[in-house]
Amino acid sequence: MHENLHSCALCFRVLRRHGYHVSTDIFESFKDSNGNFTTSLAADVEGMLSLYEASHLALDGESTLDKAREFASFHLKNMLGKMDMRSAMRVSRALELPSHHRMQRLEARWNIEMYDKQNKANQLLHKLATLDFNLVQKVHQRDLQDASRWWRQVGLANKLSFARDRLMESFFWTVGMISEPQFSKCRVGLTKVVKLITVLDDIYDVYGSADELELLINAVDKWDVNAVNDLPDYMKLFFFALYNTVNDMAYDTLKEQDQVIISQLKKVWADLCKAFLREAEWRYKKEIPRFDEYLDHGWTSSSGVVFLTHTYFLTTQNITHEAIKALNDGHGLLRSPSTVFRLANDLSSSKWADLCKAFLREAEWRYKKEIPRFDEYLDHGWTSSSGVVLLTHAYFLTTQNITHEDIKALNDGHGLLRSPSTVFRLANDLSSSKDDVGRGETAKAVLCYMHETGASDEVACAYIGKLIDQNWKMINKENTYNSALFGKCFIQTAQNLAA
The missing domain is CATH 1.10.600.10 (Farnesyl Diphosphate Synthase)
Incomplete structure (x- = not known):
């Protein structure tokens, strides 16, 4: 995991989101001798997007995550014109407002539609998410x-x-x-x-x-x-x-x-x-x-x-x-x-x-x-x-x-x-x-x-x-x-x- 930026950042983000205190040291392997994130990471769109999203779960004084946000946002903006349409949509949306700062349930429909556009989408997972969305929507309608x-x-x-x-x-x-x-x-x-x-x-x-x-x-x-x-x-x-x-x-x-x-x-x-x-x-x-x-x-x-x-x-x-x-x-x-x-x-x-x-x-x-x-x-x-x-x-x-x-x-x-x-x-x-x-x-x-x-x-x-x-x-x-x-x-x- 320490060699894969996407996996590392995603795990950090999920654990932090659920209240676990995960150290930012997990990102040290992605830095150079000067303590900066290595420029070779910039070509990894998925990894950079995950790093950017993870940086928004920072606590006060965590300079590593402050640097991560600056580094990731700079390179993601520069790469926008070189991405495929689906990746560009995801990156643009994240740069506009990161996932951590959004109301998660209101993102469900957008996420379902974006997942369905993946080449290797798991159709059973997609059907389960759609079913959950429809069932919960019925409950919300009764509440209204x-x-x-x-x-x-x-x-x-x-x-x-x-x-x-x-x-x-x-x-x-x-x-x-x-x-x-x-x-x-x-x-x-x-x-x-x-x-x-x-x-x-x-x-x-x-x-x-x-x-x-x-x-x-x-x-x-x-x-x-x-x-x-x-x-x-x-x-x-x-x-x-x-x-x-x-x-x-x-x-x-x-x-x-x-x-x-x-x-x-x-x-x-x-x-x-x-x-x-x-x-x-x-x-x-x-x-x-x-x-x-x-x-x-x-x-x-x-x-x-x-x-x-x-x-x-x-x-x-x-x-x-x-x-x-x-x-x-x-x-x-x-x-x-x-x-x-x-x-x-x-x-x-x-x-x-x-x-x-x-x-x-x-x-x-x-x-x-x-x-x-x-x-x-x-x-x-x-x-x-x-x-x-x-x-x-x-x-x-x-x-x-x-x-x-x-x-x-x-x-x-x-x-x-x-x-x-x-x-x-x-x-x-x-x-x-x-x-x-x-x-x-x-x-x-x-x-x-x-x-x-x-x-x-x-x-x-x-x-x-x-x-x-x-x-x-x-x-x-x-x-x-x-x-x-x-x-x-x-x-x-x-x-x-x-x-």
Whole structure:
């Protein structure tokens, strides 16, 4: 294996992907006396592609994999015009976005079609993959029916005309996050979470006044139906939809696992509301926050923490106190995916109450037309990304054995919440920054960094890309060293949030 680059890189990638700490020394035999990869490897397209894919499972400080990525990407780009069509398609797709940064289930159909084009394709394997795809798709279709029934019953689409009514888009995203057929309950639950986040985002971005947003944060913080008396009618409808949906999820967990999780769920929503408010403030004031402020904020406002927290509770069979503590502490498996999620979106264009507060903060920025400091924006953005809300719900929707350790980790804002949420936020900023500036947005990672440092748009985007890569390394570390805390299913969901 040490003489075959493709086999070596593939084994490394598979083992790292499944949480095994494989040393990068495995690649030493492919280096010259100066410690560089030998140029003779460049002619091996399959080997170079495998090396490039493996390099994206790097941990912080692994210079060998950093060199491998630079070496492989340089030679793959140079060889593109000399490859056969099938190889060129695979290489171009990998250079655009590596496999590790993609939602794996959403790649199934493309992989099946590409495999069928191989000269020596195993037809039995191809039929098995096709059968699996069709059977799982049937399960997903039933899940969509359940989610659609809930959305019609809630009635937000009819009553709140300003809110986006895109259920299919929300459901399709949750399929990418957690596709395994046994997690139907989680997919339906997370679709509810995504739809509520979307409506909340529209309230903060489009409809709500600054005073109304403060009232909503107060209601979510108190988690008390009596608080709705101070809300305008449209907010009353939303609050009751949120209150009833989240309480139902908490009740199911109490009934099935004898664990009380409502405090974790309401906290992530409160954090998200606060993050949204901070960004609204930047927008209203036309302020551009400091880049570090933006980044510290953005992993929360990306919604990734909300999503991953819910995912943990929806997928975990044995919920632990350690995991809950890690989630509460903003574990890297929350922060890094949420940060990537936030930053990547910028390039291309408890936690419920926290989410409301995050939305309100962004609304204040918007109203006052302020641009926050980058560090302020980033510290706020991982909450307002919605990642914390999503992940918190995901934990309770997927975990069969909820533990006090897990709950404490969730409450403490474990890195498994923070890192994915930060990625979630930054990726979102990258994808939408130019369009958002045109609509009057002032608080986006790219704009904050440009305003603070005087850098060009191109330099700012490159810097955001490096931050995304750093957070991916943190996510890889959580997968390798902390899988015992939350379990593989939740960690995979956190990775998918960042993808």
